[in-house]
Amino acid sequence: MASRAGQEKALRLLRHLPRVALNNIDHPNPKPASRRKRGAHGGDTHGAGDKGSKARQHFARAGFEGGQTPFYIRIPREDPYKGHHLRWEYPPVSLHQLQLMVDTDRVDAGRQIDLTQICNSGLFRLEPLRRQFGFQITDEGMDEFVTPVNLEVQWASERVIAAVERAGGTITTAFYDMASLQAMVDPERFFKRGVPIPRRALPPQDAVGYYTDPSTRGYLADPEQVARHRLTLAQKYGYELPEVKEGPLTERKDPRQIFFGLEPGWLVNLTDKQVWRVKDPVMSEYFRS
Amino acid sequence: MAATMYAGCVRRLLFSCNSQCLNTGASAHLSGFKSAYSLDKLYPGSNLSFTASVPAPSNDKGFSGYIPIKELEISYSRSGGPGGQNVNKLNTKVDVRFHVATASWLPQEAKDGLLQKYRSRISRDGYLLVRSERTRSQHLNIADALDRIRYLVTDVLQKPKEASPESIEKHRRLHERATRERLREKRHRSAMKRQNTVDL
Numbered sequence: 001m002a003s004r005a006g007q008e009k010a011l012r013l014l015r016h017l018p019r020v021a022l023n024n025i026d027h028p029n030p031k032p033a034s035r036r037k038r039g040a041h042g043g044d045t046h047g048a049g050d051k052g053s054k055a056r057q058h059f060a061r062a063g064f065e066g067g068q069t070p071f072y073i074r075i076p077r078e079d080p081y082k083g084h085h086l087r088w089e090y091p092p093v094s095l096h097q098l099q100l101m102v103d104t105d106r107v108d109a110g111r112q113i114d115l116t117q118i119c120n121s122g123l124f125r126l127e128p129l130r131r132q133f134g135f136q137i138t139d140e141g142m143d144e145f146v147t148p149v150n151l152e153v154q155w156a157s158e159r160v161i162a163a164v165e166r167a168g169g170t171i172t173t174a175f176y177d178m179a180s181l182q183a184m185v186d187p188e189r190f191f192k193r194g195v196p197i198p199r200r201a202l203p204p205q206d207a208v209g210y211y212t213d214p215s216t217r218g219y220l221a222d223p224e225q226v227a228r229h230r231l232t233l234a235q236k237y238g239y240e241l242p243e244v245k246e247g248p249l250t251e252r253k254d255p256r257q258i259f260f261g262l263e264p265g266w267l268v269n270l271t272d273k274q275v276w277r278v279k280d281p282v283m284s285e286y287f288r289s
Numbered sequence: 290m291a292a293t294m295y296a297g298c299v300r301r302l303l304f305s306c307n308s309q310c311l312n313t314g315a316s317a318h319l320s321g322f323k324s325a326y327s328l329d330k331l332y333p334g335s336n337l338s339f340t341a342s343v344p345a346p347s348n349d350k351g352f353s354g355y356i357p358i359k360e361l362e363i364s365y366s367r368s369g370g371p372g373g374q375n376v377n378k379l380n381t382k383v384d385v386r387f388h389v390a391t392a393s394w395l396p397q398e399a400k401d402g403l404l405q406k407y408r409s410r411i412s413r414d415g416y417l418l419v420r421s422e423r424t425r426s427q428h429l430n431i432a433d434a435l436d437r438i439r440y441l442v443t444d445v446l447q448k449p450k451e452a453s454p455e456s457i458e459k460h461r462r463l464h465e466r467a468t469r470e471r472l473r474e475k476r477h478r479s480a481m482k483r484q485n486t487v488d489l
Contacts, residue, residue: 223339237435
């Protein structure tokens with residue numbers, strides 16, 4: 001705040017200075033719109049210059065830069081669908097859907113819920129020939145999932161693992177190759193082929209990291225490390241880790257096994273209700289390796 | 290090729306016809322098949338139990354990050370803001386509190402630090418309050434609240450870094466130079482203003 005003397009001095013000054021107007025202050029001054037050259041001084045070439053393609057309305061093609069390699073050729077192409085026919089898919093099953101299936105008895109929560117169980121419910125279909133390599137569990141309904149289940153899927157995020165373990169269940173991520181998948185998706189059809197149960201292949205190189213990692217509950221991970229990660233996750237998401245007793249909730253297949261109770265190499269005869277084992281030592285060794 | 294090889298073996302040798310029902314639930318978890326890649330062969334030293342209870346890390350030598358969840362009081366309520374039926378009906382807001390002075394899992398240094406630095410978060414009864422309505426999910430909000438508690442404790446236990454004598458000297462010189470420069474400009478500005486005033 002200026003003093004009394006300062007105020008009076010300022011007012012005295014104002015009396016001698018010119019009135020504030022647009023011509024004596026700094027203000028934005030837009031250019032007037034350009035107008036077509038017409039009339040006495042706008043004639044002759046009408047702003048188009050002399051000769052050339054521009055004066056004759058015969059312009060060069062769009063993107064032409066006078067001979068310099070144009071931008072649209074200079075920049076390399078990136079194909080958005082490159083390799084789309086080789087990319088693997090994991091159709092989603094949400095926790096909400098899973099809870100609904102368990103509640104409505106579409107799926108048996110007393111046994112391991114794996115790919116076959118989900119397909120047998122009739123609600124989900126997996127098409128291995130369309131590069132669908134299994135199911136992934138999504139986190140929709142994670143707050144309402146309460147049933148302890150023994151879950152085996154092909155991919156699950158950290159939140160989903162936390163939701164399942166919080167409810168008192170267990171979750172494993174496992175890999176199945178094409179031949180095993182086709183057996184799992186429709187076991188009855190597979191057994192009718194009269195072909196021995198194949199040996200499940202190990203995951204490809206880029207998936208080995210995922211399936212040997214205890215934090216993603218990979219089926220090839222060290223179980224002791226998995227137990228430690230269970231505690232870490234419980235600490236992260238703020239729940240007391242429930243006690244899980246050895247039994248139906250902890251049963252797991254061998255990494256080479258496709259069906260529970262059936263080994264690779266066995267032949268299932270549905271008509272005579274028989275299961276044939278391998279006795280040849282060479283073949284037996286092959287199927288157990 | 291494998292199929293024809295197999296067929297040959299079956300025809301040549303004795304095969305055992307095992308009449309059994311397929312994959313009964315009763316014997317499912319007793320399947321004893323072990324291939325060359327079974328977990329006991331991949332991890333020979335492991336106890337092979339992925340649901341074994343792991344001992345909780347202790348907080349005696351400093352805060353390890355472990356918080357015993359049963360010693361926290363977690364309550365839920367409805368969140369604020371827009372969201373329609375979801376926000377009106379679901380209890381997604383989380384309130385986590387614990388009594389600082391009697392928390393057995395906190396080192397004394399952390400307790401003193403919390404009571405001093407974060408006293409605005411501590412109620413009159415001595416409870417540290419952390420609320421979260423950050424996400425649409427109650428579980429994720431609990432995780433957020435716990436993350437915040439861990440941040441507060443580690444922040445309070447952090448010792449300030451000691452500056453070396455060289456950097457202290459450097460900062461002193463720079464400050465002195467800045468002050469000199471500031472005063473010089475101030476004097477210059479004052480002189481210019483005096484010069485530009487109109488004497489009526």
